[in-house]
Amino acid sequence: MSKQSTTSISKxxxxxxxxxxxxxxxxxxxxxxxxxxxxxxxKYLIKxxxxxxxxxxxxxxxxxxxxxxxxxxxxxxxxxxxxxxFQNYIDKFFIAAWVDSLNLNDDKIFExxxxxxxxxxxxxxxxxxxxxxxxxxxxxxxxxxKKGIFGAPTFIVNGKMFWGQxxxxxxxxxxxx
Numbered sequence: 001m002s003k004q005s006t007t008s009i010s011k012x013x014x015x016x017x018x019x020x021x022x023x024x025x026x027x028x029x030x031x032x033x034x035x036x037x038x039x040x041x042x043k044y045l046i047k048x049x050x051x052x053x054x055x056x057x058x059x060x061x062x063x064x065x066x067x068x069x070x071x072x073x074x075x076x077x078x079x080x081x082x083x084x085x086f087q088n089y090i091d092k093f094f095i096a097a098w099v100d101s102l103n104l105n106d107d108k109i110f111e112x113x114x115x116x117x118x119x120x121x122x123x124x125x126x127x128x129x130x131x132x133x134x135x136x137x138x139x140x141x142x143x144x145x146k147k148g149i150f151g152a153p154t155f156i157v158n159g160k161m162f163w164g165q166x167x168x169x170x171x172x173x174x175x176x177x
Contacts, residue, residue: 052165059095065103071137072128073104076114078136079127085117092117 046062053060073093080089096102096113103109111121127133144154148161155162157174 049165052168056168059099061099061101063097063101065101065105068097069105072110075128075133075137076124078133078140079124085119088117 049062050060077086077089080086092113093104097104102113104113114121114124147156149163151163153163153165155167155171157171158177160174162171162174
């Protein structure tokens with residue numbers, strides 16, 4: 001198993017170098033102004049993700065506010081990691097975005113999301129604007145790009161890269177080697 005491992009599902013996966021983008025253009029087409037260029041591809045994406053959620057018995061609904069602007073959320077993950085609540089932050093974000101379908105693009109909803117985790121929003125918001133946090137995210141993104149990572153979810157296990165939720169079976173198999 002890779003020494004780069006983190007926690008929870010990430011016990012066997014390196015998730016620390018995920019690139020910022022979510023490129024599904026090749027498979028699902030362009031997503032412009034809140035709509036799929038080809039509505040059939042959007043419907044397919046939603047069905048496809050639901051199939052995987054059902055397979056892995058994960059509660060899921062496609063976020064009606066998609067696409068989600070993730071810059072604050074990613075900076076928040078760095079802050080959470082520095083303050084020992086990374087896994088809780090990630091788990092709660094997943095539920096907020098992909099189970100409860102919250103509009104995390106809305107600052108008031110994002111603030112309530114943090115307060116529900118007993119995080120002091122003022123302190124947290126100040127840290128999100130800290131140049132060292134911004135630089136850390138840029139550095140991680142650059143490092144991911146240099147490794148050949150081009151989107152999320154990407155997993156690196158035992159030096160091998162796997163991209164896409166449909167690769168989890170291979171990720172788990174590789175992690176047992």
